Amino acid sequence: xxxxxxxxxMIIERVQDLDVExxxxxxxxxxxxxxxxxxxxxxRWTFNPAVKAWLERxxxxxxxxxxxSNCVFGRRVARFARMYGIPAIPKAKKPQKKWFQxxxxxxxxxxxxxxxxxxxxxxxxxGGNRMGLFTVLVLPVDRREFYVTIVQRTAEKLILxxxxxxxxxxxxxxxxxxxxxQSH
Ligand SMILES: [Mg+2]
Numbered sequence: 001x002x003x004x005x006x007x008x009x010m011i012i013e014r015v016q017d018l019d020v021e022x023x024x025x026x027x028x029x030x031x032x033x034x035x036x037x038x039x040x041x042x043x044r045w046t047f048n049p050a051v052k053a054w055l056e057r058x059x060x061x062x063x064x065x066x067x068x069s070n071c072v073f074g075r076r077v078a079r080f081a082r083m084y085g086i087p088a089i090p091k092a093k094k095p096q097k098k099w100f101q102x103x104x105x106x107x108x109x110x111x112x113x114x115x116x117x118x119x120x121x122x123x124x125x126x127g128g129n130r131m132g133l134f135t136v137l138v139l140p141v142d143r144r145e146f147y148v149t150i151v152q153r154t155a156e157k158l159i160l161x162x163x164x165x166x167x168x169x170x171x172x173x174x175x176x177x178x179x180x181x182q183s184h
Contacts, residue, residue: 065107
């Protein structure tokens with residue numbers, strides 16, 4: 001049971017690999033983003049142009065978007081919110097459910113209508129699955145991370161290996177869509 005809660009619905013290379021038009025057509029209306037190593041490299045203060053353009057496209061399609069970050073540096077998260085006009089919740093404690101509920105309240109969407117995108121199994125995916133969101137794991141933007149995260153990465157690799165072995169994750173890398181795995 002725990003293993004299933006750790007299983008993302010999809011694994012992608014970069015956030016831009018998400019097909020926002022297709023997801024909108026499927027009925028999704030909200031996107032909750034992790035910040036560090038999902039939208040930006042660790043310690044970056046701005047989005048790269050490709051990520052910025054993709055976020056604007058998602059919003060143009062109609063998606064309500066927000067940032068839900070465990071980052072303790074509230075000023076940095078607030079700056080992203082201000083610069084890009086994207087509401088953000090800093091200093092969260094994912095995978096606790098109440099923070100995901102706050103994000104849903106901010107978006108005005110239901111759990112079933114909402115996608116969470118993040119680079120960590122034990123915070124973004126676990127919390128999102130517990131709340132019934134559609135969970136998308138993205139490969140980390142870079143490797144400059146806190147050592148705690150690095151310790152977690154090793155555990156994540158083991159979990160992903162077990163999910164694949166149990167047949168919960170299907171390898172779709174051959175389709176060259178940027179989607180690496182999908183759950184059944
Ligand atoms: Mg992250």
